[in-house]
Amino acid sequence: MEKIAYGGWANCVRLANDTIEVIVTLDVGPRIMRFGFIGQDNELKEIDQDLGQTGSHVHRFYGGHRLWHAPEEPVRTYWPDNAPVNVSPLPDGVRLTQPVEAATGLQKEIDLHLAPAAARVTVIHRLKNTNLWSVEFAPWALTMFAPGGIAILPLPPRGSHVGNLQPTAVLALWAYTDLSDPRWTWGQKYIWLKQDPARSTPQKIGASLPDGWLAYARSNHLFIKQFAYDAAAVYPDRGCNAEVFTNGEMLELETLGPLVRVEPGRAVTHSEVWQLFDDVPLPATEAAVERHVLPRLWR
Template identity: 45%
Template sequence: MMLSFGNFTKVGAQGSLAIGNNKLTFQEHVIFKGWKNCVKLSNGSVELIVTTDVGPRIIRFGFVDGPNIFYVSPTDKGKTGGTDWHLYGGHRFWHSPEVAPRTYSPDNSPVNYTWDGTTLKLIQDVEPLTSIVKEIEITLKADKDEVKVMHRMINKSCWNVELAPWSISACAAGGRAIVPQEPYIDPADYLLPIRPIVLWAYTKMTDPRYTWGDKYIQAKQDSLIKSETKIGVLNKQKWVAFYLNKTLFVKTFGYDPNALYPDYGCNNEIYINGDFLEVESLGPLSKILPQGIIEHTEYWSLHKVLLQEEDDSIEKNVLPLVKWNK
């Protein structure tokens, strides 16, 4: 017998780990949007669902019994196999700089996974086009709505490659991204530029989806505007947020002042089209030796917040939540 729970169906075994009054649960073989072999990880407050038929992908992140903060492609959901790259949706792991066909190496095959009681590890087979292996390690706190998502690339080729790890969260329609600006400094005290803001060839500064504020750049997804747009920044504040329907998704990530980042020096990028908005972070460009490894870590948290668009509302309701990154 199958027991239905909203968008997914329990068909397999589960285990749990109790920490104090909280319980971390691991559930195998969950059907989600047509993928038959997903895995669900929950602490009773928030949950993540990952695909193992394709990927590695985190296809759902949200409060238990709440909406998915991530976008799932209606045309790609449940698909497996083939040689064409599919959007699928959710959170994925790419390598930068973006170029076809290398970046668009399909993730249509099953992934292996391990669970040690606290961390779920997703392991992709070697990509035939790139000889790169991608891994994602997911550690959900039992007592807080916080997740450590560690991305790893392993060079299985016989030569050096130069890449930057690139983590991409495709977020649901109707939300907005919040990118912190660098603090204001009086020109009498500091004369040099403080960071790049990078524009893509298809980006228009007059696009109404952007609000270029003094303290924050805000970028909205509007399903009535079908055109694509993208910006990037060197985000020294090391956080970005996505807000939708009183749910705030915060991710923090690294910044190394001595590193070289791709795309004219970006460690944070926002992409929007008519269906979804992507919140992206990038690690430094690195030369990976044969059998060498690079890693890139994001820290996620989920919050229930009533947030307005004004800077004061963001200062009051978002900044106190940007604290967990180690």
């Protein structure tokens, strides 16, 4: 753990091995502001006008990776995370703990565990209910990526009409979702969403993904995040454990834990495993996904 200045913030922490580095700010958050190969571009989106900012009751997106609670609600979800966070060292990483949110009584915490010799980090999200009453919510992890790439979302296993009379998956649409938008590519086994800086209108879908992964490919780099799916659980947004969103500035890969009622003093956790690969051809076809993405999933 190395303390550095980054992005206009004086108090940041850098984790690194010989391949990748992760940088978090301690001045706001919890936020992961950089993830990438050492000496190369940041895979994450940074919002220039928010960098280095602290304090105030104005919500800022900042960029990077954040933890929210779902379902999305204007007051609760967008409560600002503009205050300093506490950092605690872990044997292979750090723990970032936010002050209790005054408006919600919830407390956000993120643990980062960096692999010693691989381009891999485990991100454990924790939401604690400090109220005197129970609250229903789901942990929601959102990663904002730099523009110009393409997201890949795996559909559940396909089958024939015979023997498959009931629906096998959920696909959720928002009021602004336009399935005719050319940024979408709809395949038999996968869905692609392109980030196009020339198109500012937002697009989003949610899905139930039993395979538990999402990917983002950009500039011959491939980012994969993996996460759990519980078929017996209830998920927010009509049953989604994963969502993808884009506009003209960035693209987000979002994952969600089950929607549960959390008793006072208790917490829920939600984990992601991130991997980053170099020199990967753009997986823009189903054959390319199966050749370049599936073999790289971490088991």
